[in-house]
Amino acid sequence: MNAPPFSASFQSELETLFRWRRDVRHFRTDPLPRALLDNLLQASCLAPSVGLSEPWRFVLVNDADRRSAIRSNFERCNAEALKGYEGDRAARYAALKLAGLNDAPHHVAVFCEKDPAQGRGLGRSTMPETTIWSAVMAIHTFWLAAVAAEVGLGWVSILDPDAVHHALDAEEGWEFVAYLCVGYPLEPSMTPELERTGWEQRNPERRVWITR
Numbered sequence: 213m214n215a216p217p218f219s220a221s222f223q224s225e226l227e228t229l230f231r232w233r234r235d236v237r238h239f240r241t242d243p244l245p246r247a248l249l250d251n252l253l254q255a256s257c258l259a260p261s262v263g264l265s266e267p268w269r270f271v272l273v274n275d276a277d278r279r280s281a282i283r284s285n286f287e288r289c290n291a292e293a294l295k296g297y298e299g300d301r302a303a304r305y306a307a308l309k310l311a312g313l314n315d316a317p318h319h320v321a322v323f324c325e326k327d328p329a330q331g332r333g334l335g336r337s338t339m340p341e342t343t344i345w346s347a348v349m350a351i352h353t354f355w356l357a358a359v360a361a362e363v364g365l366g367w368v369s370i371l372d373p374d375a376v377h378h379a380l381d382a383e384e385g386w387e388f389v390a391y392l393c394v395g396y397p398l399e400p401s402m403t404p405e406l407e408r409t410g411w412e413q414r415n416p417e418r419r420v421w422i423t424r
């Protein structure tokens with residue numbers, strides 16, 4: 213089968229998609245059609261993985277008590293993180309909204325099976341962490357597929373991973389990677405929210421390549 217031609221207009225739209233991919237923290241509360249959520253998850257499984265191990269494990273967190281445990285976990289960790297800042301930075305940190313946990317209609321926890329039989333260990337002997345990276349690749353694919361469908365995704369990592377593992381009754385051998393809030397964004401934007409709120413900005417030096 214021949215690879216499909218990707219037109220110049222598609223390539224330009226793809227770049228627009230990359231530019232519009234945002235971390236979303238403000239969501240509408242209406243759920244996605246179930247088929248759409250499934251399609252996005254299916255798309256994420258097209259990601260590359262070390263040795264074709266497909267180590268990502270997606271957990272749809274629908275149970276109210278489990279969601280509430282995750283929210284409490286976030287509140288504890290966020291309060292702890294706030295203590296690491298002083299003065300003006302502390303005030304700015306406190307003003308940031310760092311999770312859409314209250315409004316997002318869908319919560320997706322992503323784990324990585326750290327030593328899966330699938331893939332037969334290929335590529336992992338010197339760098340076992342590549343299974344985690346593979347799970348992150350799937351998350352990024354999910355993120356882009358979501359934006360293309362006008363769906364927002366917010367990555368929450370201000371969490372105690374062991375407590376998440378426990379709250380979600382995750383299997384042994386799974387490592388917590390990310391907690392994703394998913395839903396329709398309230399305020400789509402080209403500019404990262406942390407830039408809009410003056411917390412941090414993109415650095416042009418990160419767009420300079422060195423040669424050796």
Ligand SMILES: Cc1cc2nc3c(=O)[nH]c(=O)nc-3n(C[C@H](O)[C@H](O)[C@H](O)COP(=O)(O)O)c2cc1C
Binds near residue numbers: 235236310311367368
């Ligand atoms: C590994 C990872 C962890 C992140 N964790 C959080 C988080 O806990 N809370 C949050 O508000 N944003 C989190 N983000 C989102 C980043 O803050 C966001 O990607 C960054 O500010 C750039 O904005 P953009 O994604 O809209 O371009 C995370 C992003 C990544 C890649």
